[in-house]
Each structure stands twice: as structure tokens, then as C-alpha cells.
Amino acid sequence: MPDAAERFVQAFRDAAARRQPLRLRGGGSKDFYGGALLGEVLDTRGHAGIVSYEPSELVVTARGGTPLAEIEAMLEEKRQMLAFEPPHFGAGATLGGCLAAGLSGPRRAAAGAVRDFVLGVRLLDGRGRDLAFGGQVMKNVAGYDLSRLAAGSLGTLGMILAASLKVLPRPAAEITLELEMPEERAIDTLNRWSGQPLSISASAWSDGGLRVRVSGAASAVRAAQEKLGGERVDEAQATGFWRGIREQTDPFFAGDAPLWRLSLPSHAARIDLPGTQLIEWGGALRWFRSQADASFVRAAASRAGGHATLFRGGERSGGVYAPLSPELARLHRELKAAFDPDGILNPGRLYPDF
Amino acid sequence: MGEALPVEERIDARIDAARQREVAQALRAFLPERCVLWQEEDTRPFECDGLTAYRQVPMVVALPESEEQVQRLLKTCHALGVPVVPRGAGTGLSGGALPLGDGVLLSMAKFMRIVRVDPLARIAVVQPGVRNAAISDVVAPFGLYYAPDPSSQIACSIGGNVAENSGGVHCLKYGLTVHNVLAVRGYTIAGEPVTFGSQALDTPGYDLLALAIGSEGMLAVTVEVTVKLLPRPQTARVLMASFDDVEKAGNAVAAIIGEGIIPAGLEMMDRPATRAVEEFVHANYDLEAAAILLCESDGTPEEVEEEIGRMKAVLERSGATRTSVSQNETERLRFWSGRKAAFSAVGRISPDYYCMDGTIPRKRLGEILNFIAEMEKKYGLRCPNVFHAGDGNLHPLILFDANDADQLQRTERFAAEVLEKCVEVGGTITGEHGVGVEKIDQMCVQFKPAELAAFHAVKRAFDPRGLLNPGKAVPTLHRCVEYGRMRVSGGRLKFPELPRF
Numbered sequence: 001m002p003d004a005a006e007r008f009v010q011a012f013r014d015a016a017a018r019r020q021p022l023r024l025r026g027g028g029s030k031d032f033y034g035g036a037l038l039g040e041v042l043d044t045r046g047h048a049g050i051v052s053y054e055p056s057e058l059v060v061t062a063r064g065g066t067p068l069a070e071i072e073a074m075l076e077e078k079r080q081m082l083a084f085e086p087p088h089f090g091a092g093a094t095l096g097g098c099l100a101a102g103l104s105g106p107r108r109a110a111a112g113a114v115r116d117f118v119l120g121v122r123l124l125d126g127r128g129r130d131l132a133f134g135g136q137v138m139k140n141v142a143g144y145d146l147s148r149l150a151a152g153s154l155g156t157l158g159m160i161l162a163a164s165l166k167v168l169p170r171p172a173a174e175i176t177l178e179l180e181m182p183e184e185r186a187i188d189t190l191n192r193w194s195g196q197p198l199s200i201s202a203s204a205w206s207d208g209g210l211r212v213r214v215s216g217a218a219s220a221v222r223a224a225q226e227k228l229g230g231e232r233v234d235e236a237q238a239t240g241f242w243r244g245i246r247e248q249t250d251p252f253f254a255g256d257a258p259l260w261r262l263s264l265p266s267h268a269a270r271i272d273l274p275g276t277q278l279i280e281w282g283g284a285l286r287w288f289r290s291q292a293d294a295s296f297v298r299a300a301a302s303r304a305g306g307h308a309t310l311f312r313g314g315e316r317s318g319g320v321y322a323p324l325s326p327e328l329a330r331l332h333r334e335l336k337a338a339f340d341p342d343g344i345l346n347p348g349r350l351y352p353d354f
Numbered sequence: 355m356g357e358a359l360p361v362e363e364r365i366d367a368r369i370d371a372a373r374q375r376e377v378a379q380a381l382r383a384f385l386p387e388r389c390v391l392w393q394e395e396d397t398r399p400f401e402c403d404g405l406t407a408y409r410q411v412p413m414v415v416a417l418p419e420s421e422e423q424v425q426r427l428l429k430t431c432h433a434l435g436v437p438v439v440p441r442g443a444g445t446g447l448s449g450g451a452l453p454l455g456d457g458v459l460l461s462m463a464k465f466m467r468i469v470r471v472d473p474l475a476r477i478a479v480v481q482p483g484v485r486n487a488a489i490s491d492v493v494a495p496f497g498l499y500y501a502p503d504p505s506s507q508i509a510c511s512i513g514g515n516v517a518e519n520s521g522g523v524h525c526l527k528y529g530l531t532v533h534n535v536l537a538v539r540g541y542t543i544a545g546e547p548v549t550f551g552s553q554a555l556d557t558p559g560y561d562l563l564a565l566a567i568g569s570e571g572m573l574a575v576t577v578e579v580t581v582k583l584l585p586r587p588q589t590a591r592v593l594m595a596s597f598d599d600v601e602k603a604g605n606a607v608a609a610i611i612g613e614g615i616i617p618a619g620l621e622m623m624d625r626p627a628t629r630a631v632e633e634f635v636h637a638n639y640d641l642e643a644a645a646i647l648l649c650e651s652d653g654t655p656e657e658v659e660e661e662i663g664r665m666k667a668v669l670e671r672s673g674a675t676r677t678s679v680s681q682n683e684t685e686r687l688r689f690w691s692g693r694k695a696a697f698s699a700v701g702r703i704s705p706d707y708y709c710m711d712g713t714i715p716r717k718r719l720g721e722i723l724n725f726i727a728e729m730e731k732k733y734g735l736r737c738p739n740v741f742h743a744g745d746g747n748l749h750p751l752i753l754f755d756a757n758d759a760d761q762l763q764r765t766e767r768f769a770a771e772v773l774e775k776c777v778e779v780g781g782t783i784t785g786e787h788g789v790g791v792e793k794i795d796q797m798c799v800q801f802k803p804a805e806l807a808a809f810h811a812v813k814r815a816f817d818p819r820g821l822l823n824p825g826k827a828v829p830t831l832h833r834c835v836e837y838g839r840m841r842v843s844g845g846r847l848k849f850p851e852l853p854r855f
């Protein structure tokens with residue numbers, strides 16, 4: 001059987017020769033996300049499998065087409081986890097897609113994002129070069145950090161053939177508390193709590209209700225519970241609730257209204273947009289279901305020191321990400337050209353112009 | 355594109371007096387006299403950074419005092435085609451701030467202001483010349499601190515930390531610079547303002563912040579850094595454990611992590627290292643132990659109590675011959691004092707030492723330590739080891755006398771072999787000190803030509819003319835070909851009958 005990676009090299013070369021763009025795709029669970037879907041589909045799932053997993057080294061290495069669920073199930077057996085809690089958004093989510101999308105779940109504010117856990121990648125760039133950056137060790141400053149650059153690049157720089165990620169032990173104890181408070185007070189309170197050693201690992205506010213998850217040693221969780229107050233949420237219900245936030249199956253995300261993702265400084269004041277809102281990450285992530293005009297939403301996010309993404313639905317033809325400054329836009333184009341000079345990989349998926 | 359001139363050709367460059375006058379004059383157009391140094395007695399102090407084996411007096415030293423001056427300096431140098439080497443506190447250990455004889459050394463030492471601390475948002479906005487430890491000092495009244503703590507933290511600057519992606523003894527739990535910096539503002543070599551990252555947790559587009567951090571001053575010049583502050587743990591205690599065998603100590607480290615514990619710090623020192631530091635700091639180390647482990651737990655008092663108990667049980671199961679737990683803050687600091695002073699202590703027992711920085715998968719520790727022991731015999735040089743055991747980052751220290759040219763050469767070969775062994779076992783040539791000029795040849799071993807070409811392409815995206823800190827961190831392909839030839843002849847011919855003892 002020919003190595004799947006070799007077939008990808010061939011496909012890349014053919015595409016370059018024909019000037020025919022390719023659309024890199026794993027399980028297709030994130031087809032809704034990002035910019036345009038252009039080009040012939042190149043399915044990454046033929047290149048799958050866990051390459052190595054060493055619980056005591058805190059590292060897992062797997063091929064890009066490996067189902068995310070398979071990796072998580074294996075970690076679970078050793079009571080470890082991907083601490084950035086990547087959303088799957090569907091049954092078929094792959095490791096490569098997870099990295100390329102660069103999305104993180106409820107634990108992000110406490111534990112870090114995808115890019116914080118990337119130790120190394122094997123990247124097949126637009127010229128069909130099989131490039132390895134980073135490695136399998138925690139500390140590595142040899143060469144520019146191109147493995148983290150691959151995270152969130154939406155397949156525009158290359159196909160992620162394999163990646164090594166840092167994993168963490170599951171917390172010994174985890175509880176969820178429920179409190180009632182209005183928006184401004186919730187934002188302020190979450191910021192104050194984040195400045196104290198309270199082991200808060202997730203938060204979600206909407207419609208006057210705040211849920212906070214606390215994780216750590218049993219004694220630390222008990223101590224935090226006393227300090228935070230509120231009602232303890234039943235464990236099974238809490239697990240389901242956080243899964244609903246992470247996978248966007250919570251009722252807040254139902255329906256067709258455009259979903260805006262506002263990434264802001266955590267202490268940014270209340271954002272006044274029409275529609276409904278859900279706040280995560282201690283105030284740093286604010287989801288809006290809003291019909292408001294894109295320029296209006298972007299201006300509000302920008303005034304608050306952050307940026308807005310049209311995450312799901314809405315009018316997407318004008319681009320879904322906040323525009324870049326001219327110098328950053330130039331750097332993006334130059335980097336794209338360095339890895340994919342023929343522009344064959346996921347054109348338009350990140351920004352309309354490359 | 356013309357590849358940047360190899361560094362060895364640049365550092366031997368004679369200073370061209372006419373060019374020096376031209377550049378100094380151009381800078382004087384907007385910099386006061388005190389900010390432009392060119393006479394050798396003034397520029398000599400900048401001839402090296404923390405890696406003193408490489409020296410080059412810069413053509414001109416500039417010490418701007420405002421951001422506008424930095425921007426103008428970059429535009430001026432860019433227009434004149436003069437290379438610029440940025441420098442922070444000059445404590446770097448890989449020669450990343452080694453000056454160029456035909457270049458301007460841009461010292462950011464005067465940018466020492468803490469611009470803003472926001473305790474609610476848990477951020478500090480600081481200028482690049484601010485010392486690492488100063489940030490934690492300033493925010494301590496708010497119960498906050500800046501987590502990365504390189505051993506040089508009382509002297510090293512945050513701008514340098516960003517350039518090198520510095521770590522420290524607590525990075526297993528709290529991460530490196532890249533995990534603790536929210537934004538970097540700076541200028542490209544053309545003088546274009548750029549901001550990477552923001553006060554939010556992400557920015558649209560490519561993660562240029564991750565790319566800029568650890569780029570060794572080759573992509574942009576930093577003028578402002580926004581760091582993330584963490585709540586200071588209520589308490590911390592250190593468990594010190596002795597082992598009669600280094601490999602057992604290594605296995606104990608794996609056992610702790612296998613148990614689901616991420617200690618705040620997890621450090622190992624071998625006997626030669628503990629003996630060297632004990633004489634210096636009297637930390638009460640077990641001098642009979644083949645290796646000692648220092649395991650720190652932090653958090654609430656209950657949490658620490660619980661974790662220390664679990665760690666102690668694991669260590670005893672793993673064959674620790676002695677364990678002791680710090681009973682108070684003074685004792686905790688004393689346990690750490692030896693580890694933090696390891697480099698200076700070693701400096702007292704040897705005229706010179708060469709500090710390596712390879713990282714390996716922890717399970718290969720025994721193999722690497724045996725290899726180092728073999729190299730000690732092969733090259734006739736001693737090599738104590740200190741080791742960030744939790745994250746596999748080794749700092750073997752080769753002891754030598756730089757006045758003896760032969761020893762220096764043996765040291766370099768010794769280090770090269772160890773770093774190449776690190777790559778062979780799946781690790782890297784540098785965990786936290788950077789490549790600089792020091793490990794540039796070993797980059798040829800770690801990376802394939804296509805990967806090095808990708809690094810050069812990234813550099814060109816930011817700096818098409820190759821004027822910002824050229825010649826560092828990424829070797830030219832030509833250099834790698836030369837190095838490949840030398841390695842073969844070195845291994846076969848150069849040292850066949852070295853003394854073994």
C-alpha cells in the first residue's frame with residue numbers, strides 16, 4: 001500500500017501543475033467555519049493512527065487524519081486529557097482539523113489554547129515538502145516556532161501530517177457551582193476570582209446565571225467551593241452542560257441566527273449588541289446570536305480591545321475574520337507565499353485574498 | 355535571494371572607519387551624543403553577551419531613549435543597508451546578541467519603564483529593558499507574579515526573554531515565555547510598526563506572536579511587552595530526595611508524572627554538581643547521593659500537604675535513600691539556592707565552563723548520562739550535570755580552561771557530540787538558551803535542508819534584505835555542507851588517540 005503521505009505529495013504536485021486549488025478536509029466537522037470552501041476535496045483521513053503515546057512523558061504523537069475521539073479515549077484510559085478541550089463539532093473530527101482550526105474549549109482561559117500544547121508538527125507544504133518542526137519535548141527553541149504557527153492556519157500553509165501534543169493529567173477532583181448575578185457583576189467577579197488561586201477551570205454566564213467549574217486536588221476544590229459559594233450542580237448534569245458549551249449543542253447555540261465570537265480582554269465592559277449572549281473564559285470570550293451588521297459588531301469588539309469572528313451562519317462573503325493592519329496583512333501574504341507559492345491550499349479559507 | 359553572510363565572516367570583519375563615521379553621523383541626526391558610541395573604549399563593553407567565548411567589537415553602539423528613536427534608527431539603518439543586532443541585558447547564553455563589526459548594536463537597556471499594571475485584568479505592560487524579576491516585585495502587592503523564572507532573572511530583561519522564549523525552573527507547570535506573554539509590540543527592520551497578539555486571548559490570522567517569541571531578535575525589534583500575571587500560590591514547599599543511582603532518579607521523575615502529579619518544579623543535580631554548589635551555598639545537600647531531586651509543590655496549604663505526601667510515597671517507592679521536606683520559606687529558598695547558583699558555583703571550581711542546553715525525552719535520560727560519562731573520558735574533561743528533570747532539559751557543564759586552546763577545542767567537540775546525541779534520541783539542541791551563534795552548526799543536524807530553507811523564507815517575509823541580527827540561529831545551507839564534511843573528518847581522523855582517564 002503506498003504511504004498516504006506520498007499520495008498527498010503527488011496530489012499537491014498535480015494541483016500545482018494544474019493550478020487547481022485543493023481543499024484539505026478531515027471529517028468535515030468544521031466545514032461551517034472560516035472562509036470560502038474552494039477546490040477539490042483532499043481527504044486527510046487516509047493518513048491516520050497514533051504514532052506514540054507515553055503517559056509519563058506527557059506527550060502524544062498522532063497522524064493528522066486520526067479521529068480526535070480515538071486520541072481522547074486513549075488518554076482517558078490513563079486519566080490524561082487534551083487540556084485545551086478542543087471542540088469536535090461532529091463525530092468525525094480529526095487531529096489535523098483540530099490543529100488547523102485552532103479552536104479551544106471551556107478550559108482555555110485556565111489551561112491554554114491549542115497552540116500552547118503543540119510541541120511539534122510534520123507539515124506537508126504547498127510545494128510538497130515534508131517538513132518537521134518542533135519535536136516531542138516540552139522545551140525546544142531550535143528554529144522559529146513554526147509548529148505553533150501551523151495551529152489555527154486553517155490548512156493554508158500546509159497539511160498537518162502528524163503532530164505531537166503535550167497532554168496533562170485529569171484533575172483529581174472537579175465540581176461545578178451555579179450562582180446568579182447580572183452581567184456586569186459577573187464580568188467583574190470572574191476577573192477578581194481569576195486573580196486568586198481558586199483553580200477555576202471554566203466559566204459560562206448567560207441570562208443572569210453563572211456556572212463555574214473548579215478543578216484540582218480534592219482539598220483545593222473544597223477550599224474554592226467555600227470561597228465561591230453558590231449551589232453545586234449535579235455531576236452528570238455538569239458534565240453534560242460543559243459538553244454542550246464545548247460542542248455548541250447547548251440551547252444557546254440552537255437556531256439560525258448568526259453566531260458571533262468576540263475575543264476580548266477578560267475585563268472588557270459589557271458589550272451592547274442586540275441579541276442574546278453567552279460569556280466564557282472568565283469574560284474573555286463572548287458569544288452573540290445577533291443580526292447586527294458585521295461592521296457594527298467588529299467596531300464594538302475593536303473598541304473593547306479585541307476582535308470579532310462570524311463563527312456560524314450569517315453573510316460570509318465579505319470574510320469572517322477581522323481585517324488585518326496593512327503590515328500584518330503583508331506578513332500574512334509573504335508567509336503564505338513562502339509555504340504555498342502557487343496558492344493551492346485552502347485558498348480563501350482564512351482571508352479572501354490568499 | 356542572497357543568503358545572509360555567514361556569521362564567522364562577519365565577526366572577523368575589520369571595522370571600516372569611513373563607514374563607521376557615515377553610520378554614526380546618520381544616527382546622530384536624531385540621537386543625542388550620549389546615545390551613539392563608536393570609540394572603541396566605549397563599544398568594547400558590548401563585545402559579547404553571556405557567551406563570552408565569542409567576541410566582536412561592534413562598529414557602532416546605539417542606546418535610543420524613545421520609541422520614535424528606535425523607529426528612526428531602524429529606518430536609517432535599513433536605508434543604509436547596515437545590519438542591526440538588538441540587545442537586552444546581554445545575559446543570553448548562546449551569543450544571540452553577538453555584535454557585528456559592520457553593524458549597529460541596538461541596546462534596549464534604556465527602556466526600563468513599567469508602563470502599566472492592571473491587577474483586575476492580570477496584565478503588566480512593560481518596556482523590553484525591564485528585568486524579569488522586577489515584574490514580579492512590582493505586582494507582588496496585588497498577590498500576582500510573572501511565572502517564567504530563568505536562573506538569570508535578577509538581571510535578564512523581558513525583551514531578551516521574548517527573543518529567546520526563556521523558561522526557568524517552574525515551566526513544567528506554568529509554561530515558557532510563549533505561554534505567558536499576551537502581546538509584543540515592535541518594529542520591523544524597515545521601521546514598520548507591528549503588534550503581535552493583543553490583550554484578548556487570541557488574534558485573527560496566523561499566530562505571529564508565537565512566531566515572534568523565540569525568534570532571537572531576527573524578525574522584529576520589541577519595544578513593549580504585555581505579560582500575563584498569575585495569582586501567587588498561597589504556599590510552596592520543596593521535597594528533596596537522594597538517590598544512589600542517577601537512572602533511578604530519572605525513573606522516579608517519570609513515576610511522579612505517571613502518578614498524575616505536575617510539580618511546580620522538578621529538578622535534578624548529579625553528585626559533581628551538588629558537591630560544587632554545596633561548598634558555595636551550604637544548602638545541606640546530601641553529598642553521598644549519586645543524584646538529588648528537588649520537587650516543589652505549590653497551592654493552598656491543604657493541596658500542598660496532599661501533593662507532598664503523594665510525591666514522597668512515589669519517591670520512596672522509586673528507591674529514594676533519603677527525603678526531606680522544607681519546613682518553612684527560609685528552608686525552601688535554601689534548598690533552591692544551590693540549584694539557582696549552580697552555574698556560578700561551577701564557575702568557582704573551574705576557570706571556565708561551557709553550559710549545554712539540550713532537551714531529551716525523559717525516558718532516555720540514563721542513556722544520555724552514560725553517553726556524557728563516556729565523553730568525559732574521551733575528551734578528558736569533567737562535566738557536572740544540572741537538569742530540569744520535569745521537562746527533560748539538560749544543562750551539562752563542561753569544565754575547561756579557555757587559556758588552553760586545546761581544551762577549548764575539546765570542549766566544543768564534546769558539546770557538539772552531546773547535542774547531536776540529544777537529536778538522535780528524539781530531543782533538541784536547545785531547550786531554552788537559543789541557537790544564537792553557539793549552536794548554529796548543530797542546527798544542520800537537527801533540521802533537513804528544506805526545513806532550514808523554510809526558516810530562511812520566514813526570515814525573508816519579515817526582513818527581505820537580511821539586516822536584522824543576520825547570521826544567527828539559522829545556518830546557511832552552504833555552512834551545513836561544510837559542517838557535514840568536518841564532522842566526518844572530525845570523527846574519523848581528528849581525535850583517534852585522545853587520552854582516556
